[in-house]
Amino acid sequence: MPETRELAGGKNFAAVTTVLPSGRLQTQLVWVDVADGKILLNTETHRRKYRNVRRDPRITVVIRDEQDPYRYAEIRGHVSDTVTGDRARAQIDELAHKYIEGPYPPDAIKSERVIVLVTAERQTFIDQNAGVAD
Template sequence: MLDPKVRRVLDGTSIAHLATVLPDGSPHNTPVYVGAHGDRIVFFTGPGMRKARNLRRDPRMALSIAPADNPFEPVVIRGRVVDWIEGDAAWEIIDRLATKYTGSPYPREHARVVAVIEPGRQAVGVG
């Protein structure tokens, strides 16, 4: 279940930073568009991108979000990717996220997939 304060941030346009684990065990961090999808969290990526390859090998991840309206009340989520959505169902989510952030659907020139995150630990604020 998503904490209501976390959902509020996910419904906004703050950029999240996704941390994954590289094959050698070191961290990999990249900015992503995120949103809520039911009680789970979604983001999209190219199927061959480093973050996708990392998460298919090891689904553990963390998100850090500094809300645009209050960056001093960050949101931190740890969890795991539990599903990948492809095809038309993915593009519906991708377009929803892209429109939220940019006002336009996402271009179709490259393949994209949606990662579905089951949130574990959710923290709001510093402490």
């Protein structure tokens, strides 16, 4: 969906919801990107959200337009792949340049970086100024 690509490619934050071991939901705000039709998230391997999706790949991502909070996309899907190593480390720097206009602080990294690739099963774009697009 072009609106989802636009929002994910912009300087917009995403609310990411994963399933805890108890079955309850956990939501966190994260940086987001898009490539090859997948939503890209970057985290560390010790983080709860990563452990959650390793156990249960179901995920929901909501990306809100920072310039117009009445525009947002909801992506319901699953984690289809992960990427670690040099590529994951490079991608967090790319995201940092997008969001904070500088490199990611190396002392902030506590464990291995990982790119989480999300495949959409359902996408909804909401523009409350104009209506809903499925």
